[in-house]
Amino acid sequence: MNIEITPQKSDGLERLIQVRVPVETVRDAEDQAARRYASTVRLPGFRPGKAPAAMIKRRFKDAIRQQVIESLVQEAFKEVMDREKYEVASQPHVHDVKFEEGQPLSFELHLEVRPEVTLSSTTGFRIERNVAQVTDATVTEQLDQMREQKAAWSPVDDKPQPNDMVTVQLALADESGKLSDSKEYRIVLGSDQAIPGVEELIMTLTAGETAERDVRWPDDFPDESQRGVTKPVRVTLEEVKRKTLPPLDDDFAREMGDFDSLDALKSAVRKDLESNAEREADASVRQQLVEEITAANPFDVPPSWINQLVSAYLQAYQIPEDGADRFRAEFRPVAERQVRRDLIVETIAKDQNLAATEADIDERVAEVAAARNTDPGQVYASLQKAGRLKEIEQGITEDKVFKWLIQQNS
Secondary structure: OOOEEEEEEEEOOEEEEEEEEOHHHHHHHHHHHHHHHHOOOOOOOOOOOOOOHHHHHHHOHHHHHHHHHHHHHHHHHHHHHHHHOOOEOOOOEEEEEEEOOOOOEEEEEEEEEOOOOOOOOOOOOOOOOOOOOOOHHHHHHHHHHHHHHOOEEEEOOOOOOOOOEEEEEEEEEOOOOOEOOOEEEEEEOOOOOOOHHHHHHHOOOOOOOEEEEEEEOOOOOOOHHHOOOEEEEEEEEEEEEEEEOOOOOHHHHHHOOOOOOHHHHHHHHHHHHHHHHHHHHHHHHHHHHHHHHHHHOOOOOOHHHHHHHHHHHHHHOOOOHHHHHHHHHHHHHHHHHHHHHHHHHHHHHHHOOOOOOHHHHHHHHHHHHHHHOOOHHHHHHHHHHOOOHHHHHHHHHHHHHHHHHHHHOO
16 A cells, blocks of 8 residues: 555654655545445435446545545554554554545554563572561461450440440531431441441440531541541441450351361361461562563553553452542552563563463363362363463463573572
């Protein structure tokens, strides 16, 4: 295709290209579009396909113009890709389309290209692997958390204390100072579900009592407009419940699973904590390697990839609209590190021929099947249906890459 390509901007991975399609090519495209219309439309007094081209162009001017723009922009884009050998990172955008009768067609093509990652330095790094020690106190803390999950809540007649669960009717004043209608809330005191001033008011009451007084909102309240504001609050305490933890004994162990005694449960908890400590140590080593490689081999990453990952996590975490901008700002550095890590793994896997093979995937599926005591074929089909085979392939490749890196830096 005979077009003019003029680069306008080359900033990192961003490309802005001016594209100009000569008027001769535009006329040919218009004639082709007009012939296609003439072969399909019916005009009074003419058999199909026999209406004059000039009449077709006048009658269907806007439709032909739109078709010409779409077809020429698409063809020109393919030509740009072929000539410039771009490997795009995201969907290109077309801007500033100019198309006047009897004039060339011109537009701006805005795109991002994939980074060319060259990792010239992947060895000689000092990496520390520190495994957290699992102590008796660590095991006890984990057992206490398990007891918390099995705690029973019982009504009491006392005034509420920290860690009690209360049911209250709460009314707050609006901007005019008028108290709103009461709403029921269930609050665990001391768990930051209510501001300190409201909790203090609740703890002055016994079930059935109501109190009203001015409460000052804290200076670090999330809503900046409410920070330091003092306004009337009315509280009616309906119920107080206190938590009772189950005794740490053999009965508790049997309730938590297939354990004959408390000692068996403690042993299992210790083993799980030790395994988790090993996994965290491995994750730390991988993170250190990524940070060292990133510092030694700087490269750009496509902003669109970062934005896509942030958007995916917005959906996964179901972030409300009013918190989306703050989440994007806070999570963007995390997303950029993840994109950079993926590119490093991908590059090393390609350079060192470490990508997962079909045999690797079959072996991993067989391991999963053995753990489930299930037929490997059924597991494979299930994973394939759930779209998780790609996830397994990526996990195997990452394991192989980091195993190679650890060998090079040990």
